[in-house]
Amino acid sequence: MTATDLPPGAAASRTATEPPPRGTTVRPSGAGAGPPTVDVPSGAGGAPTAAAVMDRVREYASGLPARASEIERLGRVPGDVLDGLKATGLLRAALPPSRGGVELTVPHITRAIDELATGDASVGWCAAVALNASLAVVRLRAHAYTELFPDPDLITATVLPPTGQGTPRDGGYLLSGRWTHASGITHADRVMAGFLTPQGVPRVAVFDAAHVRVMDTWNTTGLRGTGSHDIEVAGLFVPERHTFGLAPSAGRQDPPHLRADNLALKMAGVPLGIARSALSAAREILAARRPALPRPASPADLARAESLIGAADAYVYNTLEDVWAAQEAGRTPERGTAALARQFAHRACREAVQLLYDAVGSAAVYTERTPLDRCLRDVITASRHVASAEGVLDAVGDLRLGGDPASPHL
Incomplete structure (x- = not known):
């Protein structure tokens, strides 16, 4: 076996009739009752409050131990468990309210990951990694962010070390490379991957997870359910507007919720x-x-x-x-x-x-x-x-x- 299976819906932009990427097969999500989701009061304008998100996370986490053995056995987080995670509102927690978020503080986000990891470590780990997608909201132009994240609950696998290479081509880059430890890639919608330009400048590319080849490398002692396999792409075109540098522009101060040094x-x-x-x-x-x-x-x-x-x-x-x-x-x-x-x-x-x-x-x-x-x-x-x-x-x-x-x- 040379590639890890991706569950249905791994990329929101993939149509129902579009085939998966070469080297990848599709298998159904795991069976069984998922952790509960909870209806909680919302704040003004219908957006969830920070307290409501934390309450949802605690209630959701209480159901995770019943799924922990299954998650480890499958080597990934089943689809219904992911649906429950999205319903908590945590994945958008660091985003500004204009993007559907609630701007939880880093201590609150850490406590939420703590709660999830108490229920199942792999779910907690994958949620923490997925939250890194909030970087894109301040690094990308608004229209580019909307193109990539029409739904703020899309899940992102983040591998920031610049082990890829980007060759400039027609308003973007041809991206090639292999990245290790792509946690959550078996259920990711998007990938954020670090690469070097020909000048040796590190940048991050954001693209549809359907384009990666997932290598079956995550045969580990623990955190098996994170599916942290190696991934690779070869000659993938990524528009310039879908790439960014981690260092903020001179004089710009990112809001604390979205600072790269909080990752x-x-x-x-x-x-x-x-x-x-x-x-x-x-x-x-x-x-x-x-x-x-x-x-x-x-x-x-x-x-x-x-x-x-x-x-x-x-x-x-x-x-x-x-x-x-x-x-x-x-x-x-x-x-x-x-x-x-x-x-x-x-x-x-x-x-x-x-x-x-x-x-x-x-x-x-x-x-x-x-x-x-x-x-x-x-x-x-x-x-x-x-x-x-x-x-x-x-x-x-x-x-x-x-x-x-x-x-x-x-």
Whole structure:
């Protein structure tokens, strides 16, 4: 097998009779009852309020554990689960009200990802990646954005490292390249992919996901449901108006909701959500077995894990509130602080989940009885992301000693 299947409706602009791209086959979405969606009050003009979106996310996330095994087995998020995610309004959360959004703060968006990851880590991860599409609303001209995103709930797979090459041609670029870790590509409508111009200038191209060849590469320990396969295109024409640079124009200040340097901040919600799921499962198992615990140290391990998760939660959200307050006041937040909090969350939550796994004993290995094994695998895989791996510590340490690391994740 050389390509991953794409579900029906993977690109909104594809007609019902148009064939899928070469190397890709179509298969139906997964069966089963999806997480619930909830009717909640809207704000003025019929737009959902920030509180309403958060309420929807919590209610939706409560139904995700029942689908978690299926999502992992399929290696993608089923269509009905995606429909429920769209109904929460989260995918448009960072957009301005004129585009159907509610402009949730970064702390609120991170909390929403945290809630989703508590229900299922792959859904939380894919939602976080899909939110990166909000970059396009300030980087593209209004008519180009409307061309690409006639529906603000279209899902985007984002691979920003400029591993593609763009050759200028007739008002645009012929784009060729291969990108790794295209999370959500098995259900994406659009792709945002980084490339280099002949002058070596990095840009981002936005195009229909139907045009990519999806390589079957995501055979991993955890986060299997994200479908983070490699993708490639060869000689795809992308109009100039559908490309943009990540650096804002001189003198322009993007609204805090849409700043490129906020992209990585919300990812701290993923390990926190995974760890909360593991803590809840371990507590339930150990409470039921309290008269005959698997290990004498199990209660202490449970308490130690809870303290690690609590410390990570406080560090992350206090830091995000400080960052957000600085941005709203027009100040530049201290560089590296949020990155440290995010990296600590991954490290602390990974340790916490391992403690809980050990505390429960042999019961943790039964994947259909408890989420602990999946939680451990998911948090290990999530912590390998470049924005949260150990290299962040090297970069921030160098920064604190007077260096100027080029990492975009600080």
